[in-house]
Amino acid sequence: MATEVFDKQKTIDLRKKYIGPSCKVFFNHDPIKIIRARGQYMYSEKDEQYLDCINNVAHVGHSHPEVVSAGTKQMELLNTNSRFLHDNLVHYAQRLQATLPEKLSVCYFVNSGSEANDLALRLAWQHTGHKDIITLDNAYHGHVSSLIDISPYKFHQLGQTEQSQHVHVAPSPDIYRGKFREDHPDPATAYADEVRDIIEKAHAKGHKIAAFIAESLQSCGGQVIPPVGYFQKVAHHVRNVGGVFIADEVQVGFGRVGSHFWAFQLQGDDFVPDIVTMGKPIGNGHPMSCVVTTREVAESFMSSGMEYFNTFGGNPVSCAIGMAVLDVIEKEDLQGNALRVGKYLMELLEKLKEKHPLIGDTRGCGLFVGVDLVKDRLKRTPATAEAQDVIYRLKDQKILLSADGPHRNVLKFKPPMCFSREDADLAVGKIDHILTDLEKALGLCISDAPDLESVPNKRKNSFKEIVHGFQSNSVSNSNTNTRTNKKQRT
Numbered sequence: 001m002a003t004e005v006f007d008k009q010k011t012i013d014l015r016k017k018y019i020g021p022s023c024k025v026f027f028n029h030d031p032i033k034i035i036r037a038r039g040q041y042m043y044s045e046k047d048e049q050y051l052d053c054i055n056n057v058a059h060v061g062h063s064h065p066e067v068v069s070a071g072t073k074q075m076e077l078l079n080t081n082s083r084f085l086h087d088n089l090v091h092y093a094q095r096l097q098a099t100l101p102e103k104l105s106v107c108y109f110v111n112s113g114s115e116a117n118d119l120a121l122r123l124a125w126q127h128t129g130h131k132d133i134i135t136l137d138n139a140y141h142g143h144v145s146s147l148i149d150i151s152p153y154k155f156h157q158l159g160q161t162e163q164s165q166h167v168h169v170a171p172s173p174d175i176y177r178g179k180f181r182e183d184h185p186d187p188a189t190a191y192a193d194e195v196r197d198i199i200e201k202a203h204a205k206g207h208k209i210a211a212f213i214a215e216s217l218q219s220c221g222g223q224v225i226p227p228v229g230y231f232q233k234v235a236h237h238v239r240n241v242g243g244v245f246i247a248d249e250v251q252v253g254f255g256r257v258g259s260h261f262w263a264f265q266l267q268g269d270d271f272v273p274d275i276v277t278m279g280k281p282i283g284n285g286h287p288m289s290c291v292v293t294t295r296e297v298a299e300s301f302m303s304s305g306m307e308y309f310n311t312f313g314g315n316p317v318s319c320a321i322g323m324a325v326l327d328v329i330e331k332e333d334l335q336g337n338a339l340r341v342g343k344y345l346m347e348l349l350e351k352l353k354e355k356h357p358l359i360g361d362t363r364g365c366g367l368f369v370g371v372d373l374v375k376d377r378l379k380r381t382p383a384t385a386e387a388q389d390v391i392y393r394l395k396d397q398k399i400l401l402s403a404d405g406p407h408r409n410v411l412k413f414k415p416p417m418c419f420s421r422e423d424a425d426l427a428v429g430k431i432d433h434i435l436t437d438l439e440k441a442l443g444l445c446i447s448d449a450p451d452l453e454s455v456p457n458k459r460k461n462s463f464k465e466i467v468h469g470f471q472s473n474s475v476s477n478s479n480t481n482t483r484t485n486k487k488q489r490t
């Protein structure tokens with residue numbers, strides 16, 4: 001059905017003329033035009049098929065017929081706002097709640113991840129009566145003003161002077177290139193103690209903490225998997241001073257991690273956030289999102305006396321779509337698929353790491369996987385230009401992958417959840433060839449790379465022990481020159 005109205009160059013020209021220049025395209029030097037998509041595949045105006053390893057929004061697969069049909073049917077019947085009683089709203093809330101710990105029982109439906117996080121901050125401020133927010137370094141939580149303030153990924157680009165005095169940045173609990181690494185005896189406690197110290201310093205200046213906010217796994221921050229127990233310890237420190245814990249599941253929720261429906265559950269059954277925000281995959285591309293919290297927090301929000309109204313949030317069409325997404329995840333066992341294919345993908349990548357000095361670390365859970373490219377295995381120097389080169393070359397071979405993290409050197413897999421073993425074989429096979437080429441050009445071979453065990457002070461407790469249940473490994477390597485440095489965040 002989808003057809004081209006303009007030829008590609010005309011689309012580019014019109015975009016330049018009418019669309020804000022800060023709205024970037026993927027592959028800036030040679031953008032692609034996509035006119036239709038199905039499952040994990042996207043198709044260009046020339047009907048070329050691309051394997052999509054980028055779109056975690058098309059969670060159950062692009063244009064899933066059941067999701068499309070649920071939306072169309074409800075749109076034909078009624079779409080209106082939540083001030084009218086409608087069963088879709090309560091039915092969907094009930095279904096979503098069933099995926100969460102009992103305590104998280106009250107939903108607010110909104111339209112985007114940013115709206116969800118902004119509302120989460122309002123809930124925290126109202127509930128605690130405090131103002132300050134602790135966020136993680138390299139975090140991204142959304143594009144509205146309140147969230148740029150708590151998103152170092154963004155505000156660092158504006159210069160440090162832009163940081164609000166009510167925002168405190170804790171180190172990212174990154175055990176590969178963070179402050180405390182896999183050789184630390186207890187990185188969970190060490191990183192949580194950093195949060196405790198921030199709280200103490202803030203208190204000394206008369207500030208009070210309203211909330212700690214973190215993605216359950218940092219995505220833009222470089223596919224970071226926090227050590228198990230970190231969230232419990234942080235929650236303890238934050239709740240001790242009257243604050244709340246906000247888990248941002250906008251990227252990583254809805255079964256992506258395979259072993260659990262929510263990524264915060266990777267921390268253990270003894271951890272329950274006070275507020276959870278959801279977005280992207282929730283509507284498989286339909287703009288909708290949700291904040292779920294405890295009855296207690298919701299009552300505090302109510303006590304302000306102000307109504308919360310959202311014109312589109314929780315409308316019958318969005319709720320129908322949200323329910324269809326949950327149905328498909330269940331019917332097609334997509335969480336199970338994420339677990340199985342994710343494990344297979346990690347195995348392939350680990351084999352690749354044995355062969356390629358450019359790979360410093362592979363880490364992931366389910367279909368949330370990162371490949372950290374390094375120029376030097378010992379120093380873990382980010383191979384930024386090489387990562388950009390890899391994603392451009394992959395794109396030329398019809399595989400869509402992105403690179404992110406503070407150094408833009410982490411290849412990110414976050415494909416639709418119907419991603420198959422064959423897709424993993426194809427993508428990893430192509431990466432293998434590209435890395436071989438790059439390393440040949442750079443004069444690198446695996447023997448240049450020191451073995452981890454020979455690194456002084458390196459303990460044998462691997463990431464596996466620290467972030468149990470995940471596969472992750474680290475190595476490091478020698479020098480490369482940068483071929484190109486295509487400055488694009490994808």
Ligand SMILES: Cc1ncc(COP(=O)(O)O)c(C=O)c1O
Binds near residue numbers: 112115141220280
């Ligand atoms: C972790 C996280 N939170 C929130 C957002 C904001 O979501 P949206 O773009 O739907 O407003 C994003 C978007 O990339 C995100 O990655």
